[in-house]
Amino acid sequence: MAFIPSRIKRHATGPKKVALNLTSMMDMFTIILVFLLKSYSTENLLIHPSNYLTLPSSTVQNPPEVALDVIVSKEWIMVNNEPVERIEKVNTQPSLVIEALRTALQRYAIEAKKMEETYGVKFSGKVTIQGDKDLPFSVFSKIMATCGQSEFPNMRLVVYQKQ
Amino acid sequence: MAFKPSQRKSRTVEDVELNLFPLMNLMCVLIPMLLSTVSFIKIGVIELNLPQAVGGPVSETVLPKEAQRGLDLAVTVTSTGFYLSSSQAVLVNPEGGGPTIPRLADGNYDFEQLNQKLLDVKKRIAGGPLDTKKIILQAEQNIQYQTIVNTMDAARLAKINETNYELFPEVLISVGIL
Numbered sequence: 001m002a003f004i005p006s007r008i009k010r011h012a013t014g015p016k017k018v019a020l021n022l023t024s025m026m027d028m029f030t031i032i033l034v035f036l037l038k039s040y041s042t043e044n045l046l047i048h049p050s051n052y053l054t055l056p057s058s059t060v061q062n063p064p065e066v067a068l069d070v071i072v073s074k075e076w077i078m079v080n081n082e083p084v085e086r087i088e089k090v091n092t093q094p095s096l097v098i099e100a101l102r103t104a105l106q107r108y109a110i111e112a113k114k115m116e117e118t119y120g121v122k123f124s125g126k127v128t129i130q131g132d133k134d135l136p137f138s139v140f141s142k143i144m145a146t147c148g149q150s151e152f153p154n155m156r157l158v159v160y161q162k163q
Numbered sequence: 164m165a166f167k168p169s170q171r172k173s174r175t176v177e178d179v180e181l182n183l184f185p186l187m188n189l190m191c192v193l194i195p196m197l198l199s200t201v202s203f204i205k206i207g208v209i210e211l212n213l214p215q216a217v218g219g220p221v222s223e224t225v226l227p228k229e230a231q232r233g234l235d236l237a238v239t240v241t242s243t244g245f246y247l248s249s250s251q252a253v254l255v256n257p258e259g260g261g262p263t264i265p266r267l268a269d270g271n272y273d274f275e276q277l278n279q280k281l282l283d284v285k286k287r288i289a290g291g292p293l294d295t296k297k298i299i300l301q302a303e304q305n306i307q308y309q310t311i312v313n314t315m316d317a318a319r320l321a322k323i324n325e326t327n328y329e330l331f332p333e334v335l336i337s338v339g340i341l
Binding site: 019022023025026029032033036037039047049055056057058059061062063064065096128132133135136137138140141144145148153154155156157158159160161 | 180183186187190193194197198200201204205206207208209210211212213240302303304305306307308309311312313315316319320336338
């Protein structure tokens with residue numbers, strides 16, 4: 001005769017409480033957290049590379065610093081994200097100094113000097129130059145000459161660090 | 164007084180489970196936040212300091228006066244290769260003719276050899292009266308910015324057995340003869 005299982009489920013314990021074992025996941029998370037905290041730095045937030053250019057790469061180790069931004073993309077020269085002059089015009093002009101850029105830079109220099117007088121923020125004459133890696137030397141030298149002539153002689157060339 | 168059995172015996176060790184959910188919640192917030200701020204591309208800056216411009220012709224601001232005396236070491240990037248020169252002479256290519264360091268066969272510039280040559284120069288002048296940290300960088304008009312940056316890299320440091328030697332970190336950009 002076949003075995004008839006008991007109708008009274010004496011041993012069934014009802015819905016069991018399932019406890020997830022989270023310990024290994026916690027281990028993993030802790031390691032990831034420590035790693036991310038270690039690599040966390042606000043340094044890279046100081047300079048936002050522009051979307052319109054590719055920076056050159058270099059072996060230099062100096063960390064970036066905050067300064068007036070001069071962005072030289074393939075088409076425009078921008079100061080603090082405001083377009084100033086077209087590259088085509090710069091390419092064709094014989095003079096070393098780019099007048100439009102010079103006017104813009106001098107405006108910032110005057111503002112910075114006012115700040116120095118009223119709030120005591122030292123005017124360092126620092127300018128960061130973000131240039132596209134395919135920029136010809138003629139444009140590059142004109143921009144540097146203009147910066148030098150417009151009270152911003154301390155130039156910082158922004159580059160990607162090679163690992 | 165009635166006998167009271169010891170309570171100690173019957174006390175069982177309960178399996179205490181830590182409530183990890185608050186911690187999990189915290190992780191779930193922190194990790195995406197940190198992941199979004201992490202930057203895998205590191206940004207650096209090359210410092211180029213000119214003396215403060217005080218009027219005068221442009222060439223004076225680009226090429227400072229102190230560079231006009233002394234060794235006056237200069238590297239000139241041309242479409243054929245590098246020319247290394249001082250105020251007295253141009254370093255010749257041992258194979259004769261052309262630039263000091265010609266371009267490689269595949270068309271790339273030979274930055275390693277430039278680095279090596281500059282190290283030789285640095286070794287010769289080290290400690291002497293001509294010792295300098297300055298180098299003048301000139302280039303043809305159509306040389307790319309990336310090449311200029313690489314040339315500055317080659318002039319800045321030399322790596323010998325994993326130790327860095329400082330060569331000529333102060334680069335002066337010269338627009339050359341227009």
